[in-house]
Amino acid sequence: MHISEGIITGLPAVGYTIVAVGLTAVGVQKMKAFIAENPEKKPLLAMGGAFIFLLSLIPIPAFTGTCSHPAGSPLAAILLGPWIALTLTAMSLFLQAAFFAHGGFSTWGANVITLGVGGAFCGWLAFKAARQAGLSLVVSAALGGLIGDIMTYATAGFSLSLVMAFGPNPQLSFSQYLVAIYAAYLPTQGPIAIGEMFLTGLLIGYVFKQRPEILQELKVVFTKAAIILAVFITLSIPFSDRLYAEDSVLPSVSSEQPAITEEESGMAGMDEAVNEAMAEAAGLAARDPYINLESMGDVWNAVMLLAGAICGFIFGRYWHMLVGEDKKS
Amino acid sequence: MSAGLDISKVFDSEKQLFSQQGQGFFLLDARIKIGLLFVVIVLNVGVAINTLSAILLFIGLPLVLWSRPPLGRTLLFFIAPFFPTLIAAIGIAITSGITPVLKIGMITVYEEGLIHSLGVILRVYCDITWLVLTFITTPFNTILKALRWYYMPSILVDTLALMYRYSFLLYEEFTRMNTAAISRGGKNGQWNTIKTLSRITAQVFMRTYDRSEKIFSAMVARGGEQFNADK
Numbered sequence: 001m002h003i004s005e006g007i008i009t010g011l012p013a014v015g016y017t018i019v020a021v022g023l024t025a026v027g028v029q030k031m032k033a034f035i036a037e038n039p040e041k042k043p044l045l046a047m048g049g050a051f052i053f054l055l056s057l058i059p060i061p062a063f064t065g066t067c068s069h070p071a072g073s074p075l076a077a078i079l080l081g082p083w084i085a086l087t088l089t090a091m092s093l094f095l096q097a098a099f100f101a102h103g104g105f106s107t108w109g110a111n112v113i114t115l116g117v118g119g120a121f122c123g124w125l126a127f128k129a130a131r132q133a134g135l136s137l138v139v140s141a142a143l144g145g146l147i148g149d150i151m152t153y154a155t156a157g158f159s160l161s162l163v164m165a166f167g168p169n170p171q172l173s174f175s176q177y178l179v180a181i182y183a184a185y186l187p188t189q190g191p192i193a194i195g196e197m198f199l200t201g202l203l204i205g206y207v208f209k210q211r212p213e214i215l216q217e218l219k220v221v222f223t224k225a226a227i228i229l230a231v232f233i234t235l236s237i238p239f240s241d242r243l244y245a246e247d248s249v250l251p252s253v254s255s256e257q258p259a260i261t262e263e264e265s266g267m268a269g270m271d272e273a274v275n276e277a278m279a280e281a282a283g284l285a286a287r288d289p290y291i292n293l294e295s296m297g298d299v300w301n302a303v304m305l306l307a308g309a310i311c312g313f314i315f316g317r318y319w320h321m322l323v324g325e326d327k328k329s
Numbered sequence: 330m331s332a333g334l335d336i337s338k339v340f341d342s343e344k345q346l347f348s349q350q351g352q353g354f355f356l357l358d359a360r361i362k363i364g365l366l367f368v369v370i371v372l373n374v375g376v377a378i379n380t381l382s383a384i385l386l387f388i389g390l391p392l393v394l395w396s397r398p399p400l401g402r403t404l405l406f407f408i409a410p411f412f413p414t415l416i417a418a419i420g421i422a423i424t425s426g427i428t429p430v431l432k433i434g435m436i437t438v439y440e441e442g443l444i445h446s447l448g449v450i451l452r453v454y455c456d457i458t459w460l461v462l463t464f465i466t467t468p469f470n471t472i473l474k475a476l477r478w479y480y481m482p483s484i485l486v487d488t489l490a491l492m493y494r495y496s497f498l499l500y501e502e503f504t505r506m507n508t509a510a511i512s513r514g515g516k517n518g519q520w521n522t523i524k525t526l527s528r529i530t531a532q533v534f535m536r537t538y539d540r541s542e543k544i545f546s547a548m549v550a551r552g553g554e555q556f557n558a559d560k
Contacts, residue, residue: 009375009452039545040545046541050492091492104457105460198524
């Protein structure tokens with residue numbers, strides 16, 4: 001969706017352009033920081049921009065007999081981050097205006113806000129929120145594509161309504177213009193948003209299936225540090241469960257005569273209930289373990305402390321891979 | 330809308346720009362053209378007076394005819410914004426104004442809205458005329474040099490240059506894979522079409538990623554790793 005050249009005029013056009021230039025300037029700073037961190041990725045940014053440009057040339061069926069093109073900025077934001085996606089979208093809009101008169105220079109600012117803020121930022125936020133909610137990568141990406149696309153049209157409709165409602169002699173109020181424009185968009189843009197949802201979700205899914213390391217490098221999916229952390233948490237669950245059980249059901253572990261035996265408490269494990277019973281039946285009595293952690297309360301605490309320190313070190317070393325590195329650091 | 334955007338035609342017209350010595354605006358310096366375009370857009374859209382837009386349009390049109398830019402791409406420039414502009418103009422004509430001039434059923438066309446929408450059409454085609462004069466008469470690399478002269482951030486110019494260079498390549502790759510998919514029945518039905526397009530686009534993206542690494546290696550091998558974030 002591009003607002004055509006010359007549709008928005010006067011102060012709104014100047015205002016949109018100033019805001020878009022400001023946003024692009026922030027995006028350029030982010031790009032510089034990204035390149036300073038990964039100089040080998042500079043061509044990737046350009047290729048990412050070319051990819052957005054290509055996406056705007058791909059016709060997707062709109063289920064209503066027509067076809068249009070995906071916005072592309074939600075996908076770029078998922079892959080490269082929202083600020084870089086916004087800047088690349090701004091450059092892509094420049095190329096589209098220069099080569100195809102698609103959009104335009106006077107409406108460049110409004111289009112950057114529409115596709116960059118509405119598409120890239122909202123799509124990225126939807127993707128992140130879906131991931132936080134525990135949805136799968138494909139579903140999250142699809143949601144990102146859908147929300148990004150819908151928000152692109154929502155922002156475009158908002159921009160146009162604003163211009164028309166505050167233009168000369170408006171017949172309708174701002175909200176009435178908004179409803180009228182959204183109603184006009186819905187028959188074609190609704191199905192296109194669904195098309196973009198499938199395209200974004202499936203694309204991310206295919207890339208993850210074939211080349212997961214690309215998504216890891218671009219920090220779209222969990223990195224090794226996160227995997228290590230997840231493995232540690234998973235492994236620590238049985239231990240913490242056991243500790244909790246011991247604390248709550250067997251309060252006097254160190255006493256020689258426990259108040260409640262394991263059999264009485266119903267918390268006997270596989271070893272005690274099955275393996276030891278079978279071994280005794282076969283004439284092989286169970287012996288004490290070489291390292292009996294249960295009877296070594298302080299040692300157990302020390303081990304847990306050490307494990308915590310190691311995990312803390314790993315988390316501290318790779319935290320930037322989880323949450324993104326602070327530029328100043 | 331996308332069906333009309335054939336990037337290969339842009340490439341052909343760019344090649345023509347290099348091979349032909351044109352006339353009129355073809356001979357003008359790119360920096361002057363960009364400066365003129367900026368002034369025209371500010372006057373046309375920023376000031377937004379219909380008379381001024383009409384004057385600029387009627388200065389621009391003879392210049393287009395005199396410069397004789399490639400016909401196909403020029404027509405594309407004039408046709409592409411036609412339908413969006415028409416829809417916007419109709420919308421403005423029936424939703425703004427106070428003096429009714431025409432009533433068709435429930436729809437009323439207002440005089441002020443009509444004047445406003447004619448002004449919009451005028452401004453759209455004024456801008457388009459000057460876009461034609463700037464971008465269809467100048468090879469893109471010359472435009473990039475001019476942008477650099479205007480102190481556009483180097484990172485943006487470099488990225489634009491690479492985007493321009495590889496857009497054609499990516500489009501060719503996409504078209505090749507798309508044609509292969511169509512010939513294998515990969516686009517039977519809308520769901521299949523979506524799946525196939527996603528798969529092809531994913532492939533193009535993965536190749537894009539690999540190619541970016543190769544480009545960097547090639548640049549370093551040629552001593553071009555100087556491009557850094559300080560620029």
